[in-house]
Amino acid sequence: MAAVVAGLARLLQPAMMFPRGESGCQGPAPWYLLLGLRLVALFIADGPWSSASPDLVCNWTLVEADIRPFCSALCFNRRFLAPVSSVWGFAFLAALLPVGLMGFIRAGSQHQGKAVRGADEELTDIAGVSHSMAAGSSMATGTIHPLPNRATARTNMVPSEPKMSSHCTWPxxxxxxxxxxxxxxxxxxxxxxxxxxxxxxxxxxxxCFPGADTCPKAVECALAGQADKQMALWVLAFTAFVNMAACLAYLLLTLGKLSQCHRR
Structure with missing residues (x-):
């Protein structure tokens, strides 16, 4: 688990860096940063939980030594019916899906914005050339005509479209x-x-109730390293709470901006 976490950290290190020339809050960089926080929490939690099965200690005073490993395995399986560390890994992989989609959406939006700016610059150049040609023609004929400026020419060439806030678009x-x-x-x-x-x-x-004929009907067990295991789980819960708070803050801000868009 530790090797997997270290590999994922190296994989996500370039993505967690804030891109230049872009506001960090408008891109996927903060969400990659939150994933990095989860990676650190997984690395911390891997230590206490990597030996959960051997840490299970039961009172085997009346049980033969040969069948103790078998009964101990039954007790562990009955105690931990649901997976523990596997759920952490699955939750991290599931969180990668929406964050990765955020990166694709932001990249597509930036590409579309560059195309629009390129078209606007081309129209501005065409309007400037037309402005210069009209000025030369007026000087040649000796007549002076009022010439529209570049902004007016650009407005006449491009059909007027209702302005929409960047927060109201589909990306x-x-x-x-x-x-x-x-x-x-x-x-x-x-x-x-x-x-x-x-x-x-x-x-x-x-x-523990092993449920096997060779094992006792009931045996008292304890889990070693209880405090460390509890702390590891609370660290993971804290990262989930931070991620939820960040998501709620973003959604509330987006709803406020959408309400402003509908009022216009």
Missing amino acids: SMAFSFCVFLLLSMELVFFWVVVSLQIPLVSETTFL
């Missing part, structure tokens, strides 16, 4: 949908960690 709406999708995933992950995983390590001891 911004798609970006907001990705943020909402990320919020939903983080909410589910937060619920799994707090409601399902943390209670597993909250009890000091618990009764």
Whole structure:
């Protein structure tokens, strides 16, 4: 797990850098930064939880030494019915999907903006050439005619379109949908960690019922490193809370700007 986390960190390091010439809050860079926070949390949580199965200690005073590993494995499987560390990895991979879509949407929006600016510059050059030719013709004939400036010529050449705020376009709406999708995933992950995983390590001891004829009917067990395992889970829950807060803040700001767009 630690090797996988280190590899993903090196993979995402260029993406987490804020791009030049762009406002960081308008691009996917902050979301990659939040994924980097999750990577650090996964690296911290991997230490205490990498030895969860050997850390299970039970009271085998009346059980033969040969069958203790078998009964211990049964107790571990009954205690941890749902996966623990695998859920963390799946949640991280799921969060990569909307964040990656944010990058594609922002890149497409920037490409479209560059194309529009290039067309505007071309129209401006054409209007300037027309302005110069008309001025030369007026000087040759000795007559002076009022000439429209470049802004007027550009306005006459391009049909008027209603101005729309950048927050009302479809790329911004798609970006907001990705943020909402990320919020939903983080909410589910937060619920799994707090409601399902943390209670597993909250009890000091618990009764295990192996359910095998060779094992005792009930045995008292404990999980070593309980405090470290609890802290690792709370760190993951904290990262999910930070991601949810960032998503909610972005969505609330976007809703406020959309309301301003509809009022115009």
